[in-house]
Structures are given as structure tokens and as C-alpha cells.
Amino acid sequence: MDAHAEPAAAGGLATRLAIRGGAHSGSTAGLAPGFAQANLAILPRAFAADFLSFCELNPKPCPLIGVGTPGDFSLPALGDDIDLRTDLPRYRVWCDGALVDEPTEISRWWRYDLVSFAIGCSFSFEQALIEAGLEIRHITRRCNVPMYRTSLATSPAGPFRGPLVVSMRPFAPAHAIRAIEITSRFPKMHGAPVHIGKPDLIGIADIAAPDYGDAVPVGDDELPVFWACGVTPQAAIANARPDLCITHYPGAMLVTDRRNVDFAAA
């Protein structure tokens, strides 16, 4: 226990308890400022080794920050008293690769053989960008970040394969450079962007029509900047077709007790 332990536990835990109690069912962006958030993928044990390989092979979209033991819905490395069945605002349930439900808790779906994977989230680096004086367009406009399926392929592992999904934030050029510098310090939160400008080069035909989340305007004096996104595994899971898989709903993340700064590179 260090001097930071108590406020860290309070910020993340209090937020999870509020979500568990039904106080939030939307995006977790901006909740528990300073505390890391995570994408979630829960898979049967039979798929765990291949999915682990998929994450290792694709560290920019899938930076692992925690893995549960089979059947265990806690994740002690990321926080006290985490209950992955109830502590996210909303989930997606996939059967044989098809989306079947988007519930606010998943107790009835839980199984003894499920393994939980927590993947770093760009909401963490957004706070560092705001502290540097940058405007995050989807936060200013109070909507979800725009996300796109690209023409870039992930590295396949077993049955897991599919396109890289990216999130997009527009910035004036000097701010784009600053955003690249800052996010390169957070390799466990997707790190530096994968693309900048020229959306067509990565298969994005219409920047105003994201595949997930909400469109935001990009000014003539701005460049769209694209980061690898933790929704990428959801596209791979649709291809792998496990009998059961549970993910977070895009934007509705696991709020942890770990501080963002704990994940910053030196």
C-alpha cells in the first residue's frame, strides 16, 4: 500500500459501485478522471490461448492490461472488488459470432469456463491530451468517439482475424504533433496513432460515416488522426465465432483503480 492507494481505490471503486447500482448505462468517458479504463473481451477457456496470441501479435489495438483466471469474474490486478458481471454500464453478448444481446449486466450469461481479458483504452490518454490544452472533439460535442473499420488487416491467431478498427480525433497540425508525442508515452493505451490525414489510404471512404460511435466535424485546417482501437477484437470475435463471447459495449468501459500515470512510459 502506498500513499496513493486510498484515493485510487475510492475513485475507481466508487464509480464501479455506482454503475453496478444502475446509475450509468452510457459512455464512461470522463468518469473517474485520472483512473485507467479498459476494453473487455470475455471468452471460453478453449479460445483463450488463441485470443492471447491475437493480443500479443496486435499490441496496438489489443494492449493487454489484465487477464482473469478461468471462471473468475474479479480482476484483482486492476481493482478491488471488481465484478465483471455488473461493473460495466453495458455489454454485448455474442453467440457463434452473432450479436444476440446488449444487456446492462451479464450474470445470467456467466460460466465457469470464461476467461476475461482487459485491454487498455484511449479514454486514458484523452485526459493527458486535455491536460496539455488540446480539444477532444467528441468530448466537446458530448458524443461517442467515431470509430472505423479499416483496410488494414490484423495479424491472425488461430480463428481470430479481421480488420484493424481505429478511433479518430481531429486536430490542427501542431496539436496533432503534440497528440502523437503524448500518446506515444502510453503504449498500454494504444500508444501513438497508426495513421494521420488521408483517410482513403486506410480504406475509410467517408469520414462522416463512422462504423461505430458518432461522426464529428473535421475542419479544413485540421487533420484526422487515427488510433488503433479496442473495438478491433470485436471484429475478430465475429470471425472466430466462439459459442459465447461477451464484450463491453463500445464506449462503456471497465473503470479500474489503476491510475493512468501508472501506465505511462518513462
Place this chain on the structure above:
Amino acid sequence: MDAHAEPAAAGGLATRLAIRGGAHSGSTAGLAPGFAQANLAILPRAFAADFLSFCELNPKPCPLIGVGTPGDFSLPALGDDIDLRTDLPRYRVWCDGALVDEPTEISRWWRYDLVSFAIGCSFSFEQALIEAGLEIRHITRRCNVPMYRTSLATSPAGPFRGPLVVSMRPFAPAHAIRAIEITSRFPKMHGAPVHIGKPDLIGIADIAAPDYGDAVPVGDDELPVFWACGVTPQAAIANARPDLCITHYPGAMLVTDRRNVDFAAA
């Protein structure tokens, strides 16, 4: 003295001695790989304090890595036996702000009151970019880097004021991001870029017509990336009009005994 001291002294010193002997009168790009190079500005003592302020106020174009004592043409902090009168391939001599000569040595111009300022150079970070697998267009094409006067103003100090001058290197977007990450580790070599894409936003009307150096092609699938340039002081000196000023000729730098890696941030 550490284990690296001897090869460091040999690489930089041998190159300077060759230049002193008349073996090179062109660009120093690619000479003494691994050793830092520097822009040079030599000014009368009466202008030294204001020029020092100008560098402090404009650390991206003017990152100071060494300052001489008045009248001294050595720079022991940057290398053994440096003679600033003879050790650069070519110089520019300015009288009252006007360019009057471009000699290969400046012994006849030296004065007891001259103060020498060595400013970090982008040639240093170019080696790090090449080691990361990036192509540097002007090196591939064996020409000088293109440089442009911009519409961005420097912060003035006393009589020193003028536009920011930038150097430009084109990269595919993913390589541009990598270049930003790498150069941000070299704050004493101009650091991260100041602009990317959209040259018109910083007053560059025609990317094919640089104000200094040589034009290089920019592909449709590439972005021009702009770094603050050590030629910036030359524009400020033209405005300050000291009775005498001596600078390096663009591209013909001081080769030091200090290793590039010694200037990298943690």
C-alpha cells in the same frame, strides 16, 4: 573519460581535420555518422546577450548546445581542437545584415570580440530516422534538405526577430508518426516537428519552391513534415544588422565529437 571517449574523438576530429585541410566544401550530411552536427552563429559581444535571449525564447529552431567565450574560436564542450575559423566546409559572412561573402574559412574575419553559438542540427536526428527504417528523401536523392520561410513569427529578443524557417521531409502517414515519435526524443536537435500536412497553413505557397536547399518530390500518399530549422537565426540576423556576423552555409555544419545519443531524452 569513458569507454566511448576515444572513438568519439576520432570520428568528429578526423572529419574536422579533413574539412580544415580542404577535403570537403559541400554539405556535411552523412559525414561522421553517429556524431552530432551543429548550426553556427558568430556575433560581436555587444549582440551576444540579445541573441542568447532569442535562442532561449525560440528553443525549437535555436536549441543551444554550446556557447564560446568572447574571442575564442574553440568550443571545448563540443570537441577537441575545434577551430571555428577553419573547421566548417563553408561560411556566410554578413555585414550590417547583408550577405557579403561565402568563404571556406574565416580567419581574416576573426575578431577578439566574437562570440560563437552552436545550435543543434536536424542532421543528427536523421540518422535515428534511417536506423528506424525510414527513407529521408533528400538523402536518397543526394541533395540538400528543402527549407522554407514560414508565416510563423519567432519570439523577438532585442533586435533579433523574423520568420520561423523550417526544413521539410515527406513521409507516408505511418512513417510520419514514427518520425514524430523519434524526433521528440531529440529536443536539442529541434525535437518534434512544428507542422504536418497543409503547407499553406504556415504560409508555404509552393512546396516545390523552397527558399533554401533543394526541392524534393512529395507523393500523393505522403504528408510533408516540417521541423524548425537552424537557419532561422540567419533570417533574424538579417533583421538585427550587426556590423559583423558569421554563420555556417546552409547544410555545411560543424561536426562535433559528441554522439547523437548523448543528446537523446530518456
